[in-house]
Amino acid sequence: MTDEIPLLGDLAVKAYETVLQKGRFDDQELATALGADITTVEEIRKSLQDLHLLSPSAPGRAVVPLDPEVAEAELVTPLEVEIGRRRREIGRIHEELRSLAADYRARPNGSPADVPITVLDDVEEVRREIDRARYGCTQERMSLQSGGGRPPGLLEADREHTLELLRRGVRVRTLYQHTARTSLATRTYVQEISRRGAEVRTVDELSERLIIYDRRIAFIPKERTGRQPPGAAVITEPTVVGYLARTFESVWQVGRPFEVEQQTAEYPQVAEEVRQSIIRLMALGLKDEVIARRLGMATRTCRRHISAVMEEMGAVSRFQAGLIIGRENGDVGR
Template structure:
């Protein structure tokens, strides 16, 4: 509201003790309309005193104007805080009653299958709020949507403020997503840890090494349900599996061109390795967490580079040149199972 003209107008009125639009416009060499707009802005900010007949009579102290403007907002905020505290206090008693009954029915159920996604979301929200030490998660596939990342950003930053350790594993292909790179930069700046691996099996979230969420298989467009696992043996096994992948993964570092190029080369090697095994395009894309169309684009470029007429042949040629490992894994019959047509 206080642009350059408004600030000059306020200074003039303060220095001269008068305020006439035409006079000030002439002194400052600007259009009178700009002076009129500046006057209205200064009045809205309580910086000009106006007489009963609407004439500006004096410039006012900004400290007093600030108090007049801020005090009602502070009172409103204080009122909202009292309302929030009241809601917490009223519901906390009933929450304890509900949880005590839920514990009595769920303690003997080490695995609860939640078919409705809203039930899953509520349980995850509860686990997040009660989390005191660590959240670890596997996020297979490529980059996530900006909407999901924006929501998770607020939750992750809130957990970091409480001192909770955050560790997340993505697949290498997630590095190509601008939204994911932006999200990773923001949470890592607050102490979160993010790494990537070539292949990840399923999505997994574990809170405090006590509550593990494993999604059900997606059967349509709706988000799937999930299994909430609390059995200590199973959760410990899932944590050990996460640690194994974590140790073999690479840090998700932002802004390093050389490292990004290395990831691109690693992706190329991963594709050719799976081609040598005879997997179809869809199978390769699924294993590496990328779109099938993108995968086919990479495959076409690789085949053209080595002069191959089939994916299987390209894999063999690259293996013979020593560009990919594990040639012993090439199946004898590439036309069976999940292998590609020649």
């Protein structure tokens, strides 16, 4: 299941107990037995089916009760597998970063020129270095593009660079945030490069931009301090570049393919992931502007999403919404 598992209310429990006695789930019979309307009964049936407590609906087949212990195993096992995978990933990150820390402490006192990390303040100089890396790229370009949809001018320039790489047989993989799907310019760009062989996915949140060429040279931006574009660090140290590439792969695995032709089919899942991210960031007490920046959307758009979430919760203030979220998280944790 990709959506949040529904909790059983008293009426749903009573419905399941009634179905156990009758041997099947009949909407009309259950509506009479429960004193509920058909719409409510249909929602209960779907909730019980989502929890694998009822067989799926199919023409000519009765909907019958299923074993809760089997349902529990079917629902919990994938979650336990994912938890185990995440724990192994955390352990790997700890191990590799501690190894880097040991190397850092053991480094000789050389000159800055001996350190394979160069920080460039001049944006034009950064572009020249990226061009040089692209010209020499023979295998793959990986990039994280945070911040939602990109300006048409930047996309046009990157379009030529990307098509050049694809013509040379270079694999191109790019990760955007989900909010980039709402940008017409970005969708048009993605559609064109995808037809030429590029692979594009989206996730709900990306912390920063990253470009890696051939797993040998990486570019990460400096922290922005004003309106001017920031410089960047150029990294050629193999251990660090390898770590950044593995980080990219980890995010890539959970990304959703950005298939423009199937945009409508993907929208409900993507919208729900964005909604859950907003709730999670609200629970952290972050301001609207920070949440918007983290999710790559305009502050005004973010506030509309937050208002919708609060209305859904029945909250009249951010403080009350925080209490509701905290209570729900506490219930889940028990």
